[in-house]
Amino acid sequence: MSRIHPSAIVDPGAQLDSSVEVGPYSIVGANVRIDAGTRVGPHVVIEGHTTIGRDNHIFQFASLGAQPQDKKWAGEPTRLEIGDRNTIREFCTFNTGTVQDEGVTRLGDDNWMSAYTHLAHDCRVGSNTIFSNNAQLAGHVHVGDWAILSGYCGVHQFCKIGAHAFIGMYTSLTQDVPPFVLVSGNPAAAHGVNIEGMKRRGFTREQINAVRNAYKLVYRSGLTLEEAKAKLAEEEQGAGEAAPQVRALRDFLDATSRGIVR
Template sequence: MTIIHPTAIVDPNAELDDTVEIGAYSIIGPNVKIGARTRIGPHVVIDGHTTIGTDNRFYQFSSIGGPPQDKKYAGEPTQLLIGDRNTVREFCTFNLGTAQDEGITSLGNDNLMLAYVHLAHDCRVGNNTVFSNNASLAGHVHVGDWVILSGFAAVHQFCKIGDHAFVGMNTSLTQDVPPFVLLSGNPAEPHGINIEGLKRRGFTREQINDLRSAYKVIYKSGLTLEEAKTALGQAEAQSQASARQLRQLREFLDTSTRGIVR
């Protein structure tokens, strides 16, 4: 049976799986759906049209599904979608989406959100990410899979961060971060490929070397961005082992709207 502490307040219209646990003094709103084996600690507020998957863990004092911090928000029934097996530590704030975007803020699967992480309205975060303490996303930010944001990293609205990127401590991001790139600083500066992260995830030596070469094409060759994309396309055609990763990198450059950190 659902384990709800007697001091918790759960709206009768909330949809909770029978295996959900709700801690002391937590508040669950009427439009909340929570999946199997998810545990909500004490003093957590979950509100809005929020859907949470299975096997998640929310620690104390988080505010999940609150209204967007956006002057244009007028109470529209926008959403927050959270996947499976996420860990959300203390004092995190995840906001609903806005009608000016697709109306959805989302967090995928297997993510680790440390204390004081902020996901603003309309952010999209993928899978297997780590956001360290006080990492913050402004509105409409898209983050890929396997990304690491170090402590106090701050991301400007509408930025995109590609898969396997690493963002260092205290970094201020105002432009897009291509996949596989490691950067830090205020303003942010690129410092090569996220080699240690790629090794841990099973990338081969050949793939890492190909990505290092691609990094040099973008950042060290003196080519314009258009010329670099052409060179990446040529490298993609010649590399069977790394074709998918090089295509992913090239396509990210094609779709960047804020320009990349360079």
């Protein structure tokens, strides 16, 4: 029995694995590829040069692969790439990239994207993230693995959010958020380390304490950012099993171009 509902419109050029399900009244465009086990609900539109991996669940009324909301876009064949095992809830909107960046918007694996979340052009979202309802990313935003974005938070274009960071509800972000840091408010402010998240993901007490100490150097010591980075380099040398976490924080600070929420 066909897994594509008779009312769905699937372009003959689309590449769908035989196990893909497409619900009533959904539309799949010519340049779309969908891999095994993915379920597409009713009234979904998937268009553009879009690749969707295995075992995703896309709920009703999602719009994936539409042209970027960027006036500079001139019809270039930019892409949307979605990995495996993602949950994409109702009314999500993920746009393709632009040639002003690398031409691709990318979502990794095992993400939970709640209703009305938006990934604008050229966003890069890692794996195992959680986006609560109405979390919104402007263009060129990068989000690391395991980050959590609470409901109605908005992220300014070109911002970066580090792995394991936590963004509180209604937060307005205009600067970068380092790994492991908990941020909330409008304007956004740092409120400590995402300790509960680290515990849930199996970090040891030594690793958590090392991140807390690193946070204090950056946020509570009165040091300039350059001085704090130098201290973090020293801390890393004696951090033992926690050295990768201290290094991740230091590397993020080295790479930030917008400055960090402080």
